[in-house]
Amino acid sequence: MKAPKLFFYILLAGASLSFLYPFYWMLLATLTPEAQIGALGFLPAGLTMDNYQLLADKIPIGRALLNSFIVAALSTTGVLVFGAMTGYVLAKMRFAGRNLLFFIIIFTMSMPFQLTLIPNYILMVELRWTDTLAALVIPALNSAFAILLFRQAFQSIPDDLIHAARVDGCSELRIIFQILLPNVIPAVITAGIITFMNSWNDVLWPLIVIRNEQLMTMPQLVALFAVGGRSEAQLGVKLAAAVLLALPIIVAYAVFQRHFIQSMASSGLKG
Amino acid sequence: MASIRFEQVSKRYGKVTAVAQADFEVKDKEFMVLVGPSGCGKSTLLRMIAGLEDISEGGLFIGGERVNDLPPKDRDIAIVFQNYALYPHMTVYDNLAFGLKIRGLKKEAIREKVLEAARILEIEALLDRKPKAMSGGQLQRVAIGRAIVRSPKVFLFDEPLSNLDAKLRGQMRLEIARLHKKLQTTVVYVTHDQVEAMTLGDRIAVMQQGIIQQIDTPQNLYRRPANRFVAGFIGSPPMNFIPGAINQSSQGFVFEDDSLTYAFPLPASAAWEPHTGRRVEMGLRPEHFSARPPQDGLPYASFEVEVQHIERLGHESFAFAQWGKYALAARLSADEDLEPPCRITLWASLDKMHFFDLESGRAVG
Numbered sequence A: 001m002k003a004p005k006l007f008f009y010i011l012l013a014g015a016s017l018s019f020l021y022p023f024y025w026m027l028l029a030t031l032t033p034e035a036q037i038g039a040l041g042f043l044p045a046g047l048t049m050d051n052y053q054l055l056a057d058k059i060p061i062g063r064a065l066l067n068s069f070i071v072a073a074l075s076t077t078g079v080l081v082f083g084a085m086t087g088y089v090l091a092k093m094r095f096a097g098r099n100l101l102f103f104i105i106i107f108t109m110s111m112p113f114q115l116t117l118i119p120n121y122i123l124m125v126e127l128r129w130t131d132t133l134a135a136l137v138i139p140a141l142n143s144a145f146a147i148l149l150f151r152q153a154f155q156s157i158p159d160d161l162i163h164a165a166r167v168d169g170c171s172e173l174r175i176i177f178q179i180l181l182p183n184v185i186p187a188v189i190t191a192g193i194i195t196f197m198n199s200w201n202d203v204l205w206p207l208i209v210i211r212n213e214q215l216m217t218m219p220q221l222v223a224l225f226a227v228g229g230r231s232e233a234q235l236g237v238k239l240a241a242a243v244l245l246a247l248p249i250i251v252a253y254a255v256f257q258r259h260f261i262q263s264m265a266s267s268g269l270k271g
Numbered sequence B: 001m002a003s004i005r006f007e008q009v010s011k012r013y014g015k016v017t018a019v020a021q022a023d024f025e026v027k028d029k030e031f032m033v034l035v036g037p038s039g040c041g042k043s044t045l046l047r048m049i050a051g052l053e054d055i056s057e058g059g060l061f062i063g064g065e066r067v068n069d070l071p072p073k074d075r076d077i078a079i080v081f082q083n084y085a086l087y088p089h090m091t092v093y094d095n096l097a098f099g100l101k102i103r104g105l106k107k108e109a110i111r112e113k114v115l116e117a118a119r120i121l122e123i124e125a126l127l128d129r130k131p132k133a134m135s136g137g138q139l140q141r142v143a144i145g146r147a148i149v150r151s152p153k154v155f156l157f158d159e160p161l162s163n164l165d166a167k168l169r170g171q172m173r174l175e176i177a178r179l180h181k182k183l184q185t186t187v188v189y190v191t192h193d194q195v196e197a198m199t200l201g202d203r204i205a206v207m208q209q210g211i212i213q214q215i216d217t218p219q220n221l222y223r224r225p226a227n228r229f230v231a232g233f234i235g236s237p238p239m240n241f242i243p244g245a246i247n248q249s250s251q252g253f254v255f256e257d258d259s260l261t262y263a264f265p266l267p268a269s270a271a272w273e274p275h276t277g278r279r280v281e282m283g284l285r286p287e288h289f290s291a292r293p294p295q296d297g298l299p300y301a302s303f304e305v306e307v308q309h310i311e312r313l314g315h316e317s318f319a320f321a322q323w324g325k326y327a328l329a330a331r332l333s334a335d336e337d338l339e340p341p342c343r344i345t346l347w348a349s350l351d352k353m354h355f356f357d358l359e360s361g362r363a364v365g
Ligand SMILES: Nc1ncnc2c1ncn2[C@@H]1O[C@H](COP(=O)(O)OP(=O)(O)O)[C@@H](O)[C@H]1O
Pocket: B013, B016, B017, B018, B036, B037, B038, B039, B040, B041, B042, B043, B044, B045
């Protein structure tokens, strides 16, 4: 009884160490003078903020952080607002073609992003949205995934609750936002977290529509910096950029840990 | 002033006709009950009054005004649902106050109205609670509170007591009757329960398959059902039906059962004439049987039956018996000491018999 359990714990500890060590090492390396990084093991060797200083000098990292926040926050708000509205219509309103519409929306989920990349880019060019944050925000204001999630959540709410609200004098918008959303908080959190993370981690689309360094998002700027020449092959600076990229997600995870796990489990998707 | 008038109102869902050509009026301050089996269109009719369902055809008038295109919030009605439909994320106070807030009332006025409604329904102690933490009876009180707090012209109830246990149902039934007396508003009350219908309604509309079969006072529905459906629906255990035909004999009109074993004379009347030779069903309520011959001097019939089972309720008993090839239920006084199976004679006045045309179901005679 005892021995297998002990063995199990050792196995788990080993596994988690193998996940955590690279992160630990990365963090340590950013605080280590460039020359010592090669010899780094478990223990710190010297302590310096130079890598971060250098990074801030070379690229507008603060600005990118802000851009990423603006884009992710606006997309998430949009997805919650418009996804809930679309989900409500698909769940609770009766009209011809409703199911067809729903199937089309689901179908778009199964299409790889790369397929629509070029048409979308052309659209952005036509609208003169390239090199503006609009190109990052506006196409991301609704999502098939959130629509699906809200539709399912709203379907489980009895019609009579909506009837009661309507008799009480609610408009359709008030029904959605004051009556329904407060009763599907798990769906709101799931849609919110997944949208925010997808937006935060997206590299490909920003690379295509944004050229102006001042408008770049974190992952875009960091990727360009790390693979481009400007990091001058300095490992410490590259890693400092990576830390700054991961930090907000790690903080968010620490705060919303329970909801993260719930949303991953309930959506069956990996962020 | 809020009468409700239906003028040839129909509702269709695709090919399904949920309500067909409803044409009747609920008078001001009247308590109208819609009763009928599940799926007969009661809720649909109620939701049309509320404006929650479009009217496919016909006109609906509340207080003389045509409301077909008026949204629910402008109809000055309130509705109580079977599953309460309280806002789960709000306290009882907020549930009651919500409709008033939307209508833009001042905070003070809202508070006054909510407290008044809470006092009437004795839910003052619950005002800070959320629906999750309450029992079915409490939830239904709050739901009624949410309806009365706006003092609407019309109250609509959709099976409000179906989720409560029998004892609570009896209590709430009384309270709803009392509330109606106190508030003096028009009420339309949907139920599938005939006891609720009979005890609450000033008048009752009996529905079946989207069609209103009969509208009348409880007494008249019971005494003079317009057709076989109403006759079988009102009363428990239901009316006994014996198939047969109306024939003319040398003594006048008689009812003869299908097996030609029994014949009962019918009261002399020309009303039987058009039905002579037609197949009918004779209906007789269980409570109109007696184990002794009636003493009132009226003509009666006797039934030699084989009692197979007896249900003793204390104050009365129900006997389930075989009469020739027909099954009969009879209500007997609790004094009758029967040990089934046994043979007894049941008696019933001839004037308690109902007759229904077998084809159309309509009452004849
Ligand atoms: N939203 C709807 N769509 C299609 N058919 C419906 C809808 N609502 C009700 N019906 C149909 O209309 C009929 C009457 O329903 P309802 O009014 O709910 O009956 P009741 O309240 O008497 O049980 C039923 O046959 C039901 O299937």
